[in-house]
Amino acid sequence: VRPGAAAVAVLALLVPAAIAAGGVLVADATGRLWAGVLGGVVAAMLTCWALVAWPLSVLERGGPLRTLARTWTLTRHRRGYSSWNVLVSLAVPAGVGAVLWAVSSGARVVLFPVLVAAVAALAIVLQAAVLAVAALNQWYPTAWLRHGRPIDLAEAAANLPAGRSRPANRPRSAALGALALVIPVVLYGGYLFAGPYGPPAVSDQVVDGKVGLGRSTVQMVGGVPVVLSPGRYEGFFLRTCAGRPCRAIAESEPESDYAEQRMGAAAAPGGSLLVAAWRADDSKELARYATRYPDRTVLPLGLHLFSCTVQGCPADSGPAIAVAGVSLLASVDVAATGTGALLATVSERPHEEVGEVRLLHCTRLPCTRPETLFTDKVDTRTGPFLKAVAVTTGRNGRPVAVFGRPDGTISIVTCVGTSCRKTQLVGRTPGDSLVPLWWPDAVDVAVPPDDRPLITYRDRQTGSARLLRCRTPDCTATDSIDLSPAGVRQAAPAIALDPDGRALIAAHDAEHATVVLIRCKNAACTSREQTTLGSFIGAPSVPDLAVDGNGRAHVLWTSLASNRPLNPLELHLSELEF
Structure with a gap:
């Protein structure tokens, strides 16, 4: 040659x-x-x-x-x-x-x-x-x-030439x-x-071609990814994504204009899905409120907790277990605890212009009167897409909740039994912060087998996505690392654990306008690898992440549709098999 x-x-x-x-x-x-x-x-x-x-x-x-x-x-x-x-x-x-x-x-x-x-x-x-x-x-x-x-x-x-052998190479x-x-x-x-789509093990599909502006969530129910997404104008949709395309199994249209942005979901034992949602309806609790305050023409929001399956949701969501004033402040997250549930809420008091955060515990389902484990006041200023609340369980089922405030502070609440402790993780953001107050924000939390919580959030000062790792179970000391460069076009990341207890983080690469999955190789996530899932158009929204029993990651993210009239917001579900 x-x-x-x-x-x-x-x-x-x-x-x-x-x-x-x-x-x-x-x-x-x-x-x-x-x-x-x-x-x-x-x-x-x-x-x-x-x-x-x-x-x-x-x-x-x-x-x-x-x-x-x-x-x-x-x-x-x-x-x-x-x-x-x-x-x-x-x-x-x-x-x-x-x-x-x-x-x-x-x-x-x-x-x-x-x-x-x-x-x-x-x-x-x-x-x-x-x-x-x-x-x-x-x-x-x-x-x-x-x-x-x-x-x-x-x-x-x-x-x-004759009599000559072929020369060796x-x-x-x-x-x-x-x-x-x-x-x-x-x-x-x-x-x-x-390349722009990473290794060939990445697959992607559009779950909803006209999704609303609220945060969507994906959960694994019986080994099948189930997507809970807000409607474009009101209500929510529940879809099972066992194949292509995803199949709608439930739909709700609450009366409140704001209720489509106020929901959380968690996979529960037995192949069911716990759904917590702030809704305005004519339940008895809200009717008593209207009788007590006849000068108020708008009914407050009621917090409902109900179970769905891959076959659908119940027609009646049951009575409200908590009441809040109608405002853009209301948010909720839920976690399953065996036979019960934990709920972390941010809301406005029904008859006061004062916000509060609450950690509620339902020992059994159905639940009508949850136990209040923790409560605290919060600033009522917030943006329309805020969901700066997350809850999960640690070792032996201990409650762990994280709350993010509009001023940039982030606090964690850890409980042992009914005794809860609040620890501030991130201080107040100065007035010249890069990220506007109204920008979509979120926090997320996961507890690995060592019982030291991992928290993801978006830094309001610089806009970069960050990871906090607690040194102790009560999170009195933390280590933090940057997951992305600074910039206003950065959404808060989402975190989940793989079957080995290592962190998987869904985030955005604002420089290349791509959605990425970060796989931590050690507990501190100082060694990690990154895989590109797809490209997004427009402002990034908060993603969500779930991992099945085989270690496959299911990432939920949004992008403007470039090839459709009026550029509606599309909801994508990407699956990555390691």
């Missing part, structure tokens, strides 16, 4: 890889798959002649530039005919690609490399056929000249030949892991 032939081989093998990569980039930039496919087909038709360069370099022993120029000249009378052959040939892999896009992610992961290998094998067969035809063609290399004579095979054989030539075979594979693998 001569160095010139090795260089031409690398160029010829890189042509299909470059065409495929360019097609994916065009599809990602335009948001239209057909644009990428069309661009790839046109590029293949224009560059198909380059596949003949390598066998020509073997026959004529020329350098890379000379061989490409010679190939361009020799193929000038056959490019049109060959282009149509290429177009027909590409119809087969294009059709297979369309089928792969519609099938499940597991089949796509297996069949896509097979398709690429088949196309590469056909290219190799084509180049070998060129060598064979050229060797048997007595008119070569004057086949396209008007005047010529056939090669005298006997004369050519007489000029061959030199180490340099062997190394260059091996490198020519390895480089395309390395480049293709590097593109898959550095």
Whole structure:
């Protein structure tokens, strides 16, 4: 193998890889798959002649530039005919690609490399056929000249050296030949892991094409991802995503204009889903409030707690277990505790313009009178998308709740029995903070097996996504790390634990406008790897994350639809299998 032939081989093998990569980039930039496919087909038709360069370099022993120029000249009378052959040939892999896009992610992961290998094998067969035809063609290399004579095979054989063995390949030539075979594979693998959609184990689907502005959540119920999302104007939708597309199993339309942004959900034992929601209705609790305050024309919100399954939700959500004033402040999160539930709420008192945070405990379900474990006042100023509250359980079921205030302070409440302790984790943000008060905000918490909570939030001073790791179970001391660069176009991250107890964090890469999944390799998350799930358009919203028993991560995120009228907000569900 001569160095010139090795260089031409690398160029010829890189042509299909470059065409495929360019097609994916065009599809990602335009948001239209057909644009990428069309661009790839046109590029293949224009560059198909380059596949003949390598066998020509073997026959004529020329350098890379000379061989490409010679190939361009020799193929000038056959490019049109060959282009149509290429177009027909590409119809087969294009059709297979369309089928792969519609099938499940597991089949796509297996069949896509097979398709690429088949196309590469056909290219190799084509180049070998060129060598064979050229060797048997007595008119070569004057086949396209008007005047010529056939090669005298006997004369050519007489000029061959006799009695000499074939020289052994030199180490340099062997190394260059091996490198020519390895480089395309390395480049293709590097593109898959550095491209806009990460490794091929990532799959994505649009759950809702016109989702509301509130925060959506995904939970694993009986091994199936279930998505709870707000309606575009009011109510909420519950969908099961066992296949494609997701299937709607429940729908609610509460009377309150604000209730679609006031809900939380958690997977419960027995394959059920706990849903906590602030709603305005005509229950007896709210009717008594209207009798007591006849001058108020708007009924307050009632906090309802009910269970759903993958078959649907009950028609009656039961009586309100708590009451709050109608305002943009109300938020709620819920966690299952065996036979009961924990609820962390932020709300306004019904007859006062004072906000409060509460940690409620229901020992059994259904629940009508929850026990109040903790309460505290909070500033009533807030943004319309705020959900700066999260609750979970630690070792032995101990309650752990995190509350974020509009002034930037973040506090954690840990309980032992009925005794609870509040610890401030993040101080007040100065008045010149980068992040506006009305910007969507959130906190999230998870407790690994060592019982030291992990908290994710968005720094109001810089806008960067951050991770707090408690040094003790009561979180009296913490360590913090930045998960993303500073910037206002950054949403608060979400956190969950894999089956081994390591943290998985869904966040945004504002610089590249992508949604990423961060996988912590150690308890402190000082060593971690990042995988790109997809690209978003517009302002990022708070994602959500759930992990199934097999370690697959399900990430919920939103993006403006670029190819639809009025650019509605689309809800995406990405699945990543490690």
